[in-house]
Amino acid sequence: MAMKIRNQTDFATGVLYVVLGGFAAFIASGYTMGTAADMGTGFFPFWLGVILAAIGLAICGSSVASGAPMETLSSWDWKALGWICVSILAFALLFEAAGMVLSIFVLVFVSSVASRKFRWQGAIANAFVLNVICYGAFVRLLNIPLRVWPDPWFW
Amino acid sequence: MELLHNLETGFVAALTLQNLLYCFVGCFLGTLIGVLPGLGPVATIAMLLPVTYTLPPTAALIMLAGIYYGAQYGGSTTAILINLPGESSSVVTAIDGYQMARNGRAGVALFTAGAGSFVAGCIGVLILAGFAVPLVDVAFEFGPTEYAALMTLGLVGATILSSGSLLKAIGMVIIGLLLGLVGTDTNGAPRYSFGIDELSDGIGFVAIAMGVFGVAEIIRNVEKDESRSSSVSKITSMWPTRADIGRMVPAVLRGTAIGAFFGILPGAGAAVASFSSYAMEKKISSRPEEFGHGAIEGVAGPEAANNAAAQTAFIPLLTLGLPASATMAMMLGAMTIHDIQPGPQVMASDPALFWGLIVSMWIGNLILIVLNLPMIGMWVKLLAVPYRALYPAILVFCSIGVYTVSNSDFDIYLVCLFGAVGYLFSKLNCEPAPLLLGFVLGPLMEENFRRALLLSDGDFSVFLTRPIPLVLLVITGALLASILLPAFRRTREKAFVEN
Numbered sequence: 001m002a003m004k005i006r007n008q009t010d011f012a013t014g015v016l017y018v019v020l021g022g023f024a025a026f027i028a029s030g031y032t033m034g035t036a037a038d039m040g041t042g043f044f045p046f047w048l049g050v051i052l053a054a055i056g057l058a059i060c061g062s063s064v065a066s067g068a069p070m071e072t073l074s075s076w077d078w079k080a081l082g083w084i085c086v087s088i089l090a091f092a093l094l095f096e097a098a099g100m101v102l103s104i105f106v107l108v109f110v111s112s113v114a115s116r117k118f119r120w121q122g123a124i125a126n127a128f129v130l131n132v133i134c135y136g137a138f139v140r141l142l143n144i145p146l147r148v149w150p151d152p153w154f155w
Numbered sequence: 156m157e158l159l160h161n162l163e164t165g166f167v168a169a170l171t172l173q174n175l176l177y178c179f180v181g182c183f184l185g186t187l188i189g190v191l192p193g194l195g196p197v198a199t200i201a202m203l204l205p206v207t208y209t210l211p212p213t214a215a216l217i218m219l220a221g222i223y224y225g226a227q228y229g230g231s232t233t234a235i236l237i238n239l240p241g242e243s244s245s246v247v248t249a250i251d252g253y254q255m256a257r258n259g260r261a262g263v264a265l266f267t268a269g270a271g272s273f274v275a276g277c278i279g280v281l282i283l284a285g286f287a288v289p290l291v292d293v294a295f296e297f298g299p300t301e302y303a304a305l306m307t308l309g310l311v312g313a314t315i316l317s318s319g320s321l322l323k324a325i326g327m328v329i330i331g332l333l334l335g336l337v338g339t340d341t342n343g344a345p346r347y348s349f350g351i352d353e354l355s356d357g358i359g360f361v362a363i364a365m366g367v368f369g370v371a372e373i374i375r376n377v378e379k380d381e382s383r384s385s386s387v388s389k390i391t392s393m394w395p396t397r398a399d400i401g402r403m404v405p406a407v408l409r410g411t412a413i414g415a416f417f418g419i420l421p422g423a424g425a426a427v428a429s430f431s432s433y434a435m436e437k438k439i440s441s442r443p444e445e446f447g448h449g450a451i452e453g454v455a456g457p458e459a460a461n462n463a464a465a466q467t468a469f470i471p472l473l474t475l476g477l478p479a480s481a482t483m484a485m486m487l488g489a490m491t492i493h494d495i496q497p498g499p500q501v502m503a504s505d506p507a508l509f510w511g512l513i514v515s516m517w518i519g520n521l522i523l524i525v526l527n528l529p530m531i532g533m534w535v536k537l538l539a540v541p542y543r544a545l546y547p548a549i550l551v552f553c554s555i556g557v558y559t560v561s562n563s564d565f566d567i568y569l570v571c572l573f574g575a576v577g578y579l580f581s582k583l584n585c586e587p588a589p590l591l592l593g594f595v596l597g598p599l600m601e602e603n604f605r606r607a608l609l610l611s612d613g614d615f616s617v618f619l620t621r622p623i624p625l626v627l628l629v630i631t632g633a634l635l636a637s638i639l640l641p642a643f644r645r646t647r648e649k650a651f652v653e654n
Contacts, residue, residue, distance in 0.1 A: 009584055039604075041346055044604065052329040074582050076582060084574070095554075115546075142206060
């Protein structure tokens with residue numbers, strides 16, 4: 001008998017929980033387990049992982065049950081996700097070496113591309129304003145020691 | 156009167172120039188993010204937490220609390236004027252508030268929301284102050300067994316009262332608990348750190364909160380690409396008529412009672428409180444047909460309820476050290492960062508902080524009235540800022556803020572990772588709030604569980620033979636059972652349709 005996945009969202013959630021729970025329990029089983037009276041490092045996370053995996057199985061089960069509501073996986077906006085993640089990663093890579101000013105320009109410009117209403121003039125103006133605000137707030141007002149301009153030794 | 160003496164301690168602490176200033180800053184920022192849709196209190200507190208490092212703990216907590224209840228206030232302004240609730244707790248306000256605005260009574264609706272919130276906030280603070288002392292006395296009797304049972308109740312309660320599937324929410328709590336265990340065990344053994352140095356101190360909760368509540372939310376908003384309506388209702392006279400006041404006052408008082416009750420419950424929070432109040436007003440009204448067409452009770456009740464809930468939500472946090480919502484989890488994190496272990500001992504060891512924070516909320520409510528009523532025009536202008544200019548700014552403040560927590564770019568990578576993870580969870584209809592609660596409670600729960608079983612020599616029945624844990628676990632069981640009853644299930648589903 002072929003099983004039909006009626007609720008795809010729930011099924012995917014269940015699979016995710018089983019994988020995460022199994023992974024957590026597997027790693028924890030490598031730590032000292034101890035006993036209930038004298039718990040080792042692995043005891044608590046091991047059982048949490050097992051419970052999570054069990055919950056995942058239950059969710060998978062209910063998603064194929066005949067009464068489950070039909071639901072398909074919702075689509076992803078890869079463009080928004082991609083540009084925003086890349087902009088943060090670029091900021092993290094640049095910040096310590098290239099300084100605040102340049103990193104903010106990159107972060108603001110790249111993340112702005114994600115929007116359907118992107119205009120490069122607007123993004124540059126925004127980056128300029130945010131640089132002024134951040135310089136005033138973080139460097140001047142709060143006296144946080146941040147590199148503002150690129151490190152000449154690094155380049 | 157002990158209460159009066161305590162409140163006096165609080166006023167002395169809260170009325171210093173510095174604390175007044177930070178209370179004002181918190182309320183101002185709270186109103187700002189309440190007005191701006193797409194930026195919630197959790198992400199804002201995460202963003203500003205690093206800035207509070209250099210402040211004394213009392214000033215820091217007063218400011219962060221101000222952001223929280225200020226957001227409840229600000230959210231109602233946009234709900235009424237442009238039918239766009241800034242916060243989930245003001246979704247209900249939009250129903251009748253916007254209709255009142257369309258009937259030319261925007262000013263009266265705003266006055267009702269502001270005054271109702273103020274009255275509810277004041278009563279909420281009194282309830283908080285009154286409940287604190289007896290609850291702290293009870294909490295001092297608690298040992299590890301009681302705490303382990305209490306946290307179980309808190310986490311299960313939070314999942315039941317949050318929206319969406321129960322099993323999914325419990326799974327999110329467990330994922331949160333597991334994430335909370337990353338780092339080093341109390342005995343010094345590494346756990347889930349995979350040899351990465353930066354993970355040996357655990358995952359920073361600022362990074363998780365910013366990722367899951369800040370970045371993931373931004374990706375979702377960019378995806379939806381909401382274009383805002385620009386037709387803002389004109390504000391005419393703010394003063395209600397005699398008849399308005401007659402209908403308003405009882406609704407505010409009922410809303411306050413409902414809100415105070417739901418605020419204390421784990422997970423329920425302001426959104427459920429405001430919905431319940433709206434449902435009640437509609438049910439007992441002699442003019443139910445007016446609801447949905449600008450009934451003043453539909454604004455007064457829910458607004459009072461969400462503000463009362465915002466105040467009483469502090470009760471379990473300040474007395475038991477148990478956060479009841481994601482925002483309270485952020486407050487707990489803020490206290491930990493300032494080396495204050497939340498729990499019953501705070502009141503005794505640091506009375507100025509404890510009562511100062513409570514009294515500052517009363518002062519904050521006064522500040523909010525001043526901020527909101529005469530300055531509404533300025534807040535409305537903010538809505539002209541397009542989202543495409545706003546979200547890069549949020550990203551900049553998040554990235555720099557999280558860097559300053561420990562001067563490490565590793566945390567920025569974590570923000571990005573948890574942003575993507577948060578987006579994945581939202582696509583799977585998994586609520587992020589239970590995850591954050593589990594995360595902050597993870598290490599505490601393990602420690603209490605460990606100590607409880609150490610004392611009982613590994614005997615699990617200790618949770619059922621001692622009276623307080625037994626009662627707590629019976630309530631937990633009853634909550635879990637109630638979800639299976641069809642009648643309760645239907646009301647719960649109905650309650651979340653609006654969100």
